[in-house]
Amino acid sequence: MIDYTQFHAIFPGQGPTPYSNKDVQEIETLRKSFNGVLFIDRVLKALSIGEGRTYPPKGDNGLRSLHKHICESKVSAHHKLSVFYYLLLDHDLVRGMKSQLAEEFAESSGLPGKYQILMRGLWHMDRKEFKFALEYLAHPSLPSEFADEIVTVLVRHAKDNDYSLPLAYYHTTQPVFKTSEALDLLFGALVRTSITESLFFSRKYPENTRRLLFEKLVSSVLEEQSLGGARSKELVGLPLDGFEETWFQEYLTEGEGSKLKLAASTVETRQIITGRHRGQIRIRGLDEDGPVAKSARSVRAGR
Known part of the structure; x- marks a missing residue:
């Protein structure tokens, strides 16, 4: 020795x-x-x-x-x-x-x-x-030694919005994060990679954290997309459960999300897709041939 x-x-x-x-x-x-x-x-x-x-x-x-x-x-x-x-x-x-x-x-x-x-x-x-x-x-x-720091570094040094390395590390090791920063960075990378997968990811956490992640998902997509874009279509067509449906409506009508430019039109599109408030479409002055209705029909048709 x-x-x-x-x-x-x-x-x-x-x-x-x-x-x-x-x-x-x-x-x-x-x-x-x-x-x-x-x-x-x-x-x-x-x-x-x-x-x-x-x-x-x-x-x-x-x-x-x-x-x-x-x-x-x-x-x-x-x-x-x-x-x-x-x-x-x-x-x-x-x-x-x-x-x-x-x-x-x-x-x-x-x-x-x-x-x-x-x-x-x-x-x-x-x-x-x-x-x-x-x-x-x-x-x-x-063991997941330094997992928070590893994920943080990998996300911050990702090039050209390619987050395959931090996501591969997470999916392989399944670490339990000790800091909100690491979780927030990983979730942001996941949202930019797959909206649907990020929704399912958020469901792993307790209600308070889960809601914060869900609202981050909604805001991240709406801040980068126009109504009718591929990612906004995916957002309004997500298979939300009862909690998420309520959070979606409240965040975009009463919460911080209501300040987003596309908040109102996104809520309307979601309502049309889910069949809610059908009778209000004309009352609110929404033309069934207008952009919101067309966007909703496009999502329902899978285009």
């Missing part, structure tokens, strides 16, 4: 090192793009390793100092080894494809596989290699 308290038992004494001024600047640029927090920062904070920002270490002296902080921390050996494994992935990066320092260390130290999988996944996240990261972080052997 390797003696990890000995610096050179872990880190090579010769060859390229990953913490030159240029390397440190590149890591700091990545940190800035993540609103000032890398996943390794979260790991070190959770393990109470060091005081303040200790990663990336600056040069050999900085790495020795970080090694000392890790060894002196009051956490399990597996957690210490996990941080060393992450640091050795940095070394492998600058040494090229053939370098296997991290894997050799994991084998010689007896670091369990799930810790290797987690730390490699977080390492890829910190380098914005999100597809590679999910190959590890969605592994069934892992």
